[in-house]
Amino acid sequence: MIAGRFERPEQAPAGLREIWRDFGPIYAANGLIGFIFAASGPVAIILSVGSRGGLSEAELASWLFGSFFVNGLLSILFCWRWRQPLVFFWTIPGTVLVGQALEHLRFAEVVGAFVLTGLLMIVLAFTGVIKRLMAAVPMPIVMGMVAGVFLRFGLDLVHAMHQSPAVAAPMVIAFIAASVWPALGRRAPPVIAALIAGAIAVGFASGAGTLSFSFDLAQPVFQRPEWSAAAAFELVVPLAITVLIVQNGQGIAVLEPVGHRAPVNAVTLGCGVWSCITAFIGTVSTCLTGPTNALISSSGERARHYTAGIFVGLLSLAFGAFAPGFTRLMLATPPAFIAALAGLAMLRVLQTAFQISFRERFSMGALVAFLVTAANQPIAGIGAPFWGLVFGFAAAWLLERGDFKARANAPRS
Secondary structure, three states: OOHHHOOOOOOOOOOHHHHHHHOOHHHHHHHHHHHHHHOOHHHHHHHHHHHHOOOOHHHHHHHHHHHHHHHHHHHHHHHHHHOOOOOEEEOHHHHHHHHHHOOOOOHHHHHHHHHHHHHHHHHHHHHOHHHHHHHHOOHHHHHHHHHHHHHHHHHHHHHHHHHOHHHHHHHHHHHHHHHHOHHHHHHOOHHHHHHHHHHHHHHHHHOOOOOOOOOOOOOOOOOOOOOOHHHHHHHHHHHHHHHHHHHHHHHHHHHHHHOOOOOHHHHHHHHHHHHHHHHOOOOOOEEEOOHHHHHHOOOOOHHHHHHHHHHHHHHHHHHHHOHHHHHHHHHHOOHHHHHHHHHHHHHHHHHHHHHHHOOOOOHHHHHHHHHHHHHOOOEOOEOHHHHHHHHHHHHHHHHOHHHHHHHHHOOOO
């Protein structure tokens, strides 16, 4: 009875030869870009939060080890078992919440809250309530929230063109060239063409000797959790919301338009179990990532997207193992390079989000969800994407009741 709550894969796991056959330049490019996004700005957030919270360099390296190496194992497992692009990293809004908590809580208390959050997610996975809650929210409203989250990537691309044209302009030109001329696009997909052009531009702009890398192995630091009522009340429910509704909601939403049906209950269970594991090395809760899964499923054949996810997982293992050196290297890269690369990669995804949001039903709810999310104003310590869903659903319920009736009467596919 309990086992029946968890989705079964539609196909048998792929063998090594089949994975290699399904892999290709497009999936390598998408996986690389998705990984670069995760290993740049989000890493800076961890370093900033941890440093302000008084964590040592060893504890920060341990946090990154859990974020990449341990979560990379989960990503490979899910991508292989379900043959879908199911990449797991960590909750970024949850990391911001932790930064606020570290101003008045000990790290051991925060780690205890990580463990309790993981246990809560495991319980919710066995009840199956998460899947019902997600199914109740219309997809246009969810995609309005996703468009609000991803809007900044498009805006950052424009800002990069204005602030660092020497780096961003060659990337845009290369992206357009590879998109316009199919022969060039087959040899170098648009995003990888932009990556190459950007790397060359960075080399000319900053000099080859500016960036350096050292092979320093990460050494995980075991954290003994402390059980604190204050930490539990402040962090457990908000962290669970950021993982299950905000982050997993994004991850599932970006996969559905391209034909992937993520195993919601299994994903929830995986996030809960892995959150308990990574907590003991000082890592914030695990989640199904939105941007990276959007990037690795943005092009190519749907049945082969899982190989890009496996590739991201393998890159994550390497990054986690050598977290100190990789972190220094990525943070030394000019911000315009990352901004332009992520913006170009997200253009199609953002376009799809807008099309689904305002194509037919629930357009007012989608608009409210988009505006609230894009405004990026947290309420009660909870990030704007969650409130975008709440207010978007409320607006649709008040103003678009006919759309709810039409959806209820529509034949199920």
